[in-house]
Amino acid sequence: MARKRSVTGRAQPDNRSSYIVTALARGLAVLNAFGPERYELSLRDLADAAGVTPASAFRIGFTLIEAGYVIRNPVTKGYRLGPRALSIGIETLSAMTLTEIAAPYLVALRDRTNETVKLAIPTGLQVVVVARVPSLSYPTMTNYIGAQMPATISSLGRAVLAWETTELMTSVLSKTKSLRLTPKTLPKPQLREELETTRKRGYAVNDQGTTMEHRSVGAPLLASSGHPIGAVNVSVSAQRISMAELKRRIAPEVVQTAADISRVLPPEVQGAGRLGVSV
Known part of the structure; x- marks a missing residue:
């Protein structure tokens, strides 16, 4: 004893x-x-x-x-x-917000990958970071809670946009201004093809498109209706982890986490978002 x-x-x-x-x-x-x-x-x-x-x-x-x-x-x-x-x-789940429901899954994903994990919701033409679990070994101050970015640029945004209807996707692309944050930011004419590829493979990637120091992989949170109401991603150092390793090792973990969260979401979860709609 x-x-x-x-x-x-x-x-x-x-x-x-x-x-x-x-x-x-x-x-x-x-x-x-x-x-x-x-x-x-x-x-x-x-x-x-x-x-x-x-x-x-x-x-x-x-x-x-x-x-x-x-x-x-x-x-x-x-x-x-x-x-x-x-x-x-x-x-119990109906009384909880999206971030409260997702919290233990985000921590578990951080612990499995040892990388920074974020949750974002769509609003208007952007996504907003609403939860962040920093890596214990590689802490970073990028994308703090409340940070906003166009849905077309980050893996969080494209993970939402790729699962939207064709009509809404077209509307968002037409209304979003062309933005070049780094030399590797995808040009606007290539976005539709990238979104189609994203949906086929099951996750979005951002290879140094927002900063040259980071790359990330994201997957959508889907409501019971099938609409994307948020996204989860893992952000890594571009110097430490290659795109090949990101896709091979981390992408499956992100996809599984997003699916696990989506599976337990109530029909009208508090804190969910929608692209093209002010919330």
Whole structure:
């Protein structure tokens, strides 16, 4: 048993484990075993998740069914999340803003890549950075919270624009002035082709188009309607990480994070944005 020091300096047992309600912990372990790719669990799955015998797992499953947190599939005899579990999740998420929902995912992405992560929402013809998780090893002051930039320039903006309707995309491109921030900023005539490529590959890239020191990769946050309401990106030093490594190692992480956030968004999440619309 782990031990801790008392005020006298003597080692004493750590009794925190004595406060744990084992049966409750096992029930929660069962609920945590459900996921997007595991929407139905067998009795064996329940037993493995709770670390108990099938007989004990059956009792846990029965208790969760009676409480409304789990239902039983009459055909397969498998277990699925019930209305009570689903309603708690929906009610909780509905009360949270986009940045609050995304926060743990952004931190996890930063920890996996060890790079700076940002979240932006579209407004008008621009995107606005609303959350930022700096790298612990390579901190940078670029793109602080509140920073705005045209949607056509950064990976955050193009990750939104590429998933918009053709009509809105055309409107944004026609209304956005040509802007050349660096020698590598994409010229306006090349933007439509770049947006088409972006959507096909599933993520946007910005190779030193906003500053010569950085390149980035971004992916869209999609509402249940399919409209982009924001974007997540990872920004890296152009001296440390090549475009090839950015696409190979970091892009899949960004795409997965954006998909994970999108999956849990309520229909009318607070703090979402839309291009071409003032918010």
